[in-house]
Amino acid sequence: MSTAPAPQPPQQQTQQGKAKFNVYTIEECPACGQKTKRSFQVGDYITKDGANCSKCGNVTKITLIYAEPVVKSK
């Protein structure tokens, strides 16, 4: 996945059982296929219009929202 840098708001961590997760939103440009990964924000949903593409300027669409376990830094 090509990932363009995007401004990152403070990450929302969610706890499930003993594990902690960060939730991410993936925005994809329908024109050039550029994918951007950012932290989930309340109001995001799949198929919602996202920000403008950093590569071609088209309006992106949210294609995925998922959680990844928090990796503990040593």
Next chain:
Amino acid sequence: MPTLANMSLQFGSDVSSLLNIVWLLSFFVFIVYGQRIQVYIVGNDISRALNRLKLMKDKSRKEAVDYFLSTGKTSADPAVKIDEFLEYVTIMPVDLDPQGIVGKIEHITETRDDRVRSEVKKMLPNAEPIKVSVAENILEIASSLNMIHKIVRHYYLLGKKTNSYILLVQLQMIMPQVLMEADALINAVDTFKLGQPVGDGIGPIIASKYMVNLPKQVVAKDTVMSVTEYKGRTLYVLKAEGPMGYVGEPGLAIQRVIEEMNVPLNAIIMVDAALKLEGEKTGDVAEGIGAAIGGIGTDKFRIEEVSAKHKVPVYAILVKQSILEAITVMRKDITDASDRVHTLIANLIEEKTKEGDKVLLAGIGNSLGVGQ
């Protein structure tokens, strides 16, 4: 006069006699009161688990009250109404004569759902549909936890009252599973409050890919469909209406497509989340035949009836996950299965149908956070 050696011998034999008496006493105590002691130990174990369930039940109730207060922006206290909801009962139809029972169950569950939604809308008059659906889901979680706590407490108190060791031990044995399910429910509250897609939403996510930018029509309550073309086949794609937390009525929707819209379907493909067995990996994909849909069974019944009547083959694609993963925020392991699911759908369409055929693809599951 006793010698020192004799004294120590006498003392030693006294100690061993005392130990013998203690041993014999404890033997009789265990013979007579053994079961009572075990009841006490098992009872304590269940009592601790019951306290955990009570904490979870109270937390879910508080979360529900807080959500209504923050979303409804009303000064009225929603706690009384929420407490009424938690005690709300659904009386299932009598099954002495099972003929036509599915229709009765469907009618009762529909009436209950409509009643809950109308009451929630009354309490949140100006809220968006997504917030109303989230409130419904949170209430359902709180209601489930309330019911679990009540049932466990009932059997615990009954076991103690009747000194029934068997009853308590049975309860103790199933407690780890009960706690696991309760844990999953309480963890789901945060996901629902934030409107994030849940693991069970993998079916709607797959379906939504085929529906983007296409016109949608409502084919059943909370269920939408789009028509598209895929490699010379007409593809009817349906899912619950998102991004609300609905599951829709896919059974009724498929029946309407076949019998009311008179679409001569050549295949139905259903994509759904499935509970994995211990040892299976999250995100594993399984293929099969038959109606892939959970719930109380009414939708499954309709799909089986209509597909058998019209001789439409039903293919199933399942994405494995645990109960916790199914009702909490979508994990990457599950979304990673999307590519494999799309490949399987393409293979099924190409291998089992020919150009000009009509195929229905149903994304089954909760559509929270998944538009179309």
